[in-house]
Amino acid sequence: MTQTYPLQFKPEMKERIWGGRALEQFGLELPDGQIGEGWMIGDHPNGTTKVMNGPLAGLGLDEIREKYGREFFGTKGYAENGRFPLLIKLLDCNDDLSIQVHPTDDYEGLPEGELGKTEMWYILDAKPGAKIIYGLKDGVDRAALASAIEEGRVMDCLQEVPVEAGDAFYIPAGTIHALCAGVVVAEIQQNSDTTYRVFDYNRPGLDGKLRELHVEDSLNVTAYEGAGASRMKTDGIGGNExxxxxxxxxxxxxxxxxxxxxxxxxxxxxxxxxxxxxxxxxxxxxxxxxxxxxxxxxxxxxxxxxxxxxxxxxxxxxxxx
Missing domain, CATH: 2.60.120.10 (Jelly Rolls)
Known part of the structure; x- marks a missing residue:
């Protein structure tokens, strides 16, 4: 019987053009730069976290999966030949993120070995007036979105939602979305790093060049009739429930x-x-x-x-x- 205990991982920090230093508030060690994402629990080619507590310290989540598999992950949490199913992040949105959309698992344009990406956000902290982009306005179809992108007025097609700490958002694949400046977020998502950028405010990336847009893929995967996105205020629950x-x-x-x-x-x-x-x-x-x-x-x-x-x-x- 393997010794079993709660595993804590050393986060993988990612510099992003929209990042900042807010994750330091949690006592996390940040490298230099604009840190936008802390991958807290990850088993992905772009970031695999290593255990930092107890007898399994030093093992990557991929090694835990290979060694202990179903025993640790559970009958529903373990997939043969599959990575750990979820990716857990903390995000510091010091600036607006690109307007983006994620594909479903069955999109034929997926990069090899990648999955679709359904995710949820829990707002940990929000500056006064903070907002997010969350879905299309009613009646926007593919043709309308395509011409808006081409004419540089995509923002006219999108819903803006004010946010405050404690708000929760469910973002199924196909939902156009973007976090905006002034929020710190916990993100629970499918284990995928596939994002299609619709619009990026014509700003240069960390390398000084404009970041790639993925207009055709974005138009293909957007759910114009809605994908079941939902949001809720989460206050008002009692203790221990x-x-x-x-x-x-x-x-x-x-x-x-x-x-x-x-x-x-x-x-x-x-x-x-x-x-x-x-x-x-x-x-x-x-x-x-x-x-x-x-x-x-x-x-x-x-x-x-x-x-x-x-x-x-x-x-x-x-x-x-």
Whole structure:
């Protein structure tokens, strides 16, 4: 029997033209530059995180998958010949992200070995007046979007939504979207790095050149009738109860407020990912415990069994359905 315990990974930090230094607020070590993404739990060619606690320290998530497979990931969380199903990120949007859209798994233009990308956002922090781009305005079809892109007025086709901390957004593949300046976000997504850029404000990238746009792919994968995107305010839940804030074929995400000792358990079906969104507390299990705080993410193996959360904190819990 493998020793099982909550795994914490060393984040992979990514410089982005729109990034900043806000992830330092979580006590994370940032390299120099404009850091836009912290890949907190990742098993992808563009970023594989390594365990930094306990007996498995130093192993990459890919090695954990190969060594412990279904035992750790669960019957629904483990795919033969497949990477870990989810990618967990913290994003610092110091500037506007490009207007973008993601494909579904069955899009024939996908790069080899890649998946589609359905994701969700939980807003950790938002400056006054912060907003996001979230879907098309009613009645915009492919022809209307194509001509708007060509004529440089794509913003006329898009919905802008004001955001504040605690808002949750579900973004199925096919939904045009963009985070805008002034938000810090937890992102739970399919394990994919496929993004099609619709518009990038005509700005140069980190190398000084205009970044590539993917207009034809974007027009092909956009869901003009809507893909089922949904958003919600998540306040108003009581202590030690879960509120489901996103549901897809790839993940179910719930928000919980820890206000007293809370006994929970994994199941053989799926690993559990905990993102500490706010506050501080303690995570304990049979054989150990550790202090936890905002900005930390943990992978609880499916075979962990009982665990307990205590303290005063907001937690996001994700499983594979």
């Amino acid at each position: 879960w509120l489901r804030i996103a549901e897809s074929p790839y993940f179910v995400v719930e928000k919980g407020l820890v206000r007293a000792p809370w006994k929970l358990s994994t199941t053989p079906d799926s690993f559990v990912i905990l993102v500490i969104a706010e506050g501080t507390g303690n995570l304990s299990w049979d054989g150990g415990s550790q202090a936890v705080k905002a900005g930390e993410c943990f992978l609880l193996p499916a075979n962990l069994g009982g665990y307990e959360l205590d303290g005063s904190m907001t937690v996001l819990r994700s499983v594979t359905p």
